[in-house]
Amino acid sequence: MPGEQDKPERISDAEYAVMEALWLRSPLTALEVCDEVCEKRDWSLATVKTLLSRLVVKQAVSTVPDGRRFLYSPLIERAEYAGSESRRLVDRLFGGRAAPLFAQLAEAEALTESDISEIEALLKELRK
Amino acid sequence: MPGEQDKPERISDAEYAVMEALWLRSPLTALEVCDEVCEKRDWSLATVKTLLSRLVVKQAVSTVPDGRRFLYSPLIERAEYAGSESRRLVDRLFGGRAAPLFAQLAEAEALTESDISEIEALLKELRK
DNA sequence: TTTTGAAGTCTACAGATGTAGTCATTATGA
DNA sequence: TCATAATGACTACATCTGTAGACTTCAAAA
Incomplete structure (x- = not known):
């Protein structure tokens, strides 16, 4: 059937x-x-494997077989994710x-200071 | 002992x-x-009771006895919560x-349009 | 006084999440 | 050819979350 777009499942902290x-x-x-x-998160390889397979189920990551193993790639873009999470926050907390x-x-x-400058520039840009 | 400030436990969506x-x-x-x-969330009273008691445990809500029942009040302010969640998002997603x-x-x-205007005004304020 | 209804507390239970171990398979180097 | 190491799949298990029913108590109405 057409319109096959299950709303994307949320990505958890660890998965992120x-x-x-x-x-x-x-x-x-x-x-x-x-x-x-x-190292950074003090995880074992097993944990990473679990998270990767969950991400595959959630269709956030794709796999390409490479011999007996997989090569993993993101299926959703960082900007896409950041955008939806940002919007979610703005909706929930700030109406x-x-x-x-x-x-x-x-x-x-x-x-x-630089945030402020950048945002100013950004707004100026939007005004054009 | 002094410095008795367990880092606040996170408030879940439903609790929010x-x-x-x-x-x-x-x-x-x-x-x-x-x-x-x-009505809005299609919950039963039982659900609200559960959430309230979890919020009390998390020290996000306080109770004052009123006869045989409780009056509930927030222990953390909305601005405080919004601030920490916003910062959390900015840290996680945007370094x-x-x-x-x-x-x-x-x-x-x-x-x-009005977001832009308001932010511009705030920026002007910050510049002072 | 007896019934009833409102409260809080306990218990329940499925699904999500964090974290990781075990197992079977298979490519690979000795 | 054979042992070994790497790999994904499966299993595990505690905690958190979403939702709510059962139980106990007590005040208020009848």
Whole structure:
């Protein structure tokens, strides 16, 4: 049937770390992903394998057989993910409005000087 | 011992809906919270009771006895929560930089005309 | 006083998540 | 050819989450 787009399942925190490795470089083998994240997160290779297979089920990662093993690649782009998560946050916490989010960050002093400059430039750009 | 501040436990999606009701108005009884959210989320009163007690355990909500029942109030403020969640997102997805988040929102056309104006005004304010 | 209804507490249970071990298979180097 | 190492599949298990029913208690209405 047409319109075959199961709404993408959410990617968990741990799974996200694996996605990051794949966004950095891909395709990768499970071992290579582990090289990238196991130390940092104090994970075993088994954990990475589990997360990879869950990501495959969630259709967030694709596999290409390479001999008896797989090469894993991201199926969703980082920007796509970042965008949907950002929007989700803005919807949940700020009624879908970006301005209050900005105000919040400003109040929390989470804005650096360069953030401010960049955002100014960005807005100027949007105004054109 | 001093410094008694267990890092706040995370509030789940469902629990957040309950917090919203309490941020809107408090203190409330469990039934009143249910009046506020049960219809919207299609929950039973039992569900609200469970969520409230979990929030009490997580020290996100306080109770004051009122006869044989409790009046519930939020222990953490909405702004506090929104701030920490926003920061969490920025850290996770954008390396702690806020500018890319707004670039992302712009790209996703999640910035309305009035968002832009408001943010511009805030920027002007920050510049002072 | 007796019935009833509102509360909180306990228990339940499926699914998601974090984390990892075991196992069977198979390519590969000795 | 044979042992070995790498690999995916399967299994495990505790905790968190979403949802809610059962039970106990007690105040209030009848």
